[in-house]
Amino acid sequence: MTTENTTRDVITRAVRPSEDTEGILSKASECRGLDRNEIEALVSLKDGRDIERLFETAQEVRDRMFGNRISVYGFVYFSTHCRNSCAFCYYRQTNTGLPRYRKTREEVVSLSCDLEDAGVNLVDLTMGEDPVMYADGYAGLIDMISSVNEAVDVAIMASPGALPPEVFPRIREAGADWYACYQETHNRELFQRMRLDQDYDFRLSQKAWARSAGLLTEEGMLTGIGDTAKDRADSILEMGELGCQQIRAMTFVPQCGTPMQDRRPTDSLSERMAMAVMRLAYPDRLIPASLDVEGTDGLASRIDAGANIITSIVPPHLNLAGVAQHDLDIDNGHRSVQHIIEMLDGMGRKVSTNNEYKSMIEARRPKA
Ligand code: SF4
Numbered sequence: 001m002t003t004e005n006t007t008r009d010v011i012t013r014a015v016r017p018s019e020d021t022e023g024i025l026s027k028a029s030e031c032r033g034l035d036r037n038e039i040e041a042l043v044s045l046k047d048g049r050d051i052e053r054l055f056e057t058a059q060e061v062r063d064r065m066f067g068n069r070i071s072v073y074g075f076v077y078f079s080t081h082c083r084n085s086c087a088f089c090y091y092r093q094t095n096t097g098l099p100r101y102r103k104t105r106e107e108v109v110s111l112s113c114d115l116e117d118a119g120v121n122l123v124d125l126t127m128g129e130d131p132v133m134y135a136d137g138y139a140g141l142i143d144m145i146s147s148v149n150e151a152v153d154v155a156i157m158a159s160p161g162a163l164p165p166e167v168f169p170r171i172r173e174a175g176a177d178w179y180a181c182y183q184e185t186h187n188r189e190l191f192q193r194m195r196l197d198q199d200y201d202f203r204l205s206q207k208a209w210a211r212s213a214g215l216l217t218e219e220g221m222l223t224g225i226g227d228t229a230k231d232r233a234d235s236i237l238e239m240g241e242l243g244c245q246q247i248r249a250m251t252f253v254p255q256c257g258t259p260m261q262d263r264r265p266t267d268s269l270s271e272r273m274a275m276a277v278m279r280l281a282y283p284d285r286l287i288p289a290s291l292d293v294e295g296t297d298g299l300a301s302r303i304d305a306g307a308n309i310i311t312s313i314v315p316p317h318l319n320l321a322g323v324a325q326h327d328l329d330i331d332n333g334h335r336s337v338q339h340i341i342e343m344l345d346g347m348g349r350k351v352s353t354n355n356e357y358k359s360m361i362e363a364r365r366p367k368a
Contacts, residue, residue, distance in 0.1 A: 021050040025057045028280035031064075040233035042277045043270075051273065058276035058306030061283050066308045070344055071352040071360070072337060073122045073157065073288070073311045074115030078103040078144065082128025082161075086195050088184075088225060090255035091128050098257070102132060105147050112148045114315055118337035121357035122155040123148060124180070124311065129161035138167050142174045149175025154354060155361060157218070162203050168213035172368065177361060178246070179210035182220030186238040187231045194225060207242050214368030216361060218246035218286075223274060224266035225252045232274050236281055245364045246286040246309070249274035251293050268298060272305035279306030286360075296334045299343060310344075313337055 024038045034042070045051050079102040085092040091100070103111070112123045125148060127133055133140040141160050149156055157178035158171050171179060183203055185191050191200050207217040219242055221227075221235040232249075239247040251271040254263045271293070278287055288309040289302030299310065314335045341351055352360070 018047065018050055021045065021047075021053065025053055025280070029057050029060055031061065031283045034277070034281045036233065036237060039236055039277055039281055040229060042280070043232045043236070043273055044229040045273065051269075054273065054276050054280075055304050055306070058279040059304060062279055062287075062306045062308055065283050068349045069308070069352045069356060070303070070349050071121045071286070071309050071357050072119070072313055072340055073124050073309060074112070074118070074120035074337065075124050075126065075312045075314050076103075076108055076111050076115070077126045077314075078108045078111075079127035079130040079133055081130040081132065083131055084129050084161075084195070084198065086198075087259045088194055088222065088252055088255065089258065092258060095255075095257040102130065105144055108144055109147050109151045111315065112152050115313070115337070116152045116154050118315070119341065119351060120154060120313060120337055121352055121354055122157055122178070123152060124157040124159060124178075125176075126159040126180075127161070133160070138163070138170070142170050145171060145174035145176050155357065162198070162206055163209075165205075165209040168209050168215060169368070171210075172213045172215050177216055177365075178218060179206070179215040180218035180220075180246075181206045181210075182218075182222070182248075183235075183238075184220065184222040185225065185227060185231060186221070186235045187227070190226060190231065194222070204242075207244055211243065211366045212368070214366055216246070216365055217242070217244045218248065219244040220248040220250060221274065222250055222252050223270040224263075225260075227270075232270065233277075236274060236278055239278070240282045240285070243366075244285070245361075246288065247278050247282065248288045248290065248311075249278070250290050253293060268294060268301070272301060275302065275305040275307060284364075286364075291335050291340075296339065296343060299340075300347060303347060303349070310340055313340055 028034055080091045080100045081102055082091050082093055085094045115123055145158055155177040156175055157180055158176040159180040184194055188200050207219055210217045219239045249271045251268045254261050254265055275287055286309050287307050288311040289299060289307035290311050292312040
């Protein structure tokens with residue numbers, strides 16, 4: 001063996017993933033799906049070379065499905081009032097003394113129009129489980145969605161918390177395209193410790209009720225809350241089997257004034273690995289990169305994990321909050337549409353046109 005060959009062998013070995021991982025990734029790259037054991041094997045990877053190949057394969061599959069297009073969602077968190085006390089959430093009811101707000105219909109319409117003008121593909125109307133918006137048979141919520149729908153020509157996502165089944169047809173009729181509701185974990189015992197005094201099955205059923213009403217649905221999981229690799233694999237499988245067209249992972253960020261405020265924060269690796277495995281297990285699903293965890297500093301690494309959507313774009317100087325990071329990168333303008341478009345340009349990617357985005361969701365929209 002020549003010195004040249006020996007050197008090449010060493011280099012080849014240095015970048016090759018293990019044979020088991022390569023076998024799973026090569027199956028995934030042909031979009032042949034993944035079984036439970038394979039999903040758990042991928043979310044459990046420890047070796048840096050294996051993880052790098054996981055991300056590369058997720059990018060290849062995403063680019064094959066969606067080309068170089070990335071869709072962008074504007075975020076209007078219009079009420080930070082909530083009747084619940086989720087253990088991880090800054091806006092839990094028992095976190096008293098916070099500055100909270102409830103935007104008026106006129107403010108929300110105006111914000112939505114600004115986001116449309118700036119070039120988003122979708123406006124996400126998010127609120128806590130605000131008793132004022134739920135009053136009179138959810139009149140405030142329905143009115144908010146229909147007012148925004150009359151004013152904008154982009155898609156609308158409603159993220160209003162857990163609702164009774166009869167409300168979903170009204171949400172759809174008011175003009176919402178999507179309904180988002182995150183379980184955060186599909187481990188029932190962990191769920192009870194996160195979403196205190198809430199019903200696991202009621203929350204899980206939301207997605208089925210929404211789909212029956214003709215709404216596209218989004219489901220999500222949280223990493224860094226004491227979840228194991230098995231929990232993450234279970235969540236990926238459950239979210240896929242629920243038939244949600246958009247699935248996501250986000251890293252828990254400790255929040256002041258909550259029971260989890262002293263938890264040691266984790267890095268985002270488990271979140272990004274979960275995203276990459278979702279991409280391989282369910283190649284055609286929409287998978288967001290959220291700006292709500294690490295701001296724009298975390299954008300490129302999430303695109304590299306196979307995301308095809310950017311969420312939590314928030315206009316600066318309008319006193320709007322994020323969810324996981326209520327002020328990160330907002331007032332410096334880094335979460336503005338313009339800044340995100342420039343960042344995507346730098347990555348050789350383009351924002352979807354509204355027609356492209358609309359065709360993508362029409363192809364996935366469930367029948368009522
Ligand atoms: S996560 Fe949502 S439902 Fe839970 S306390 Fe926060 S705003 Fe309320």
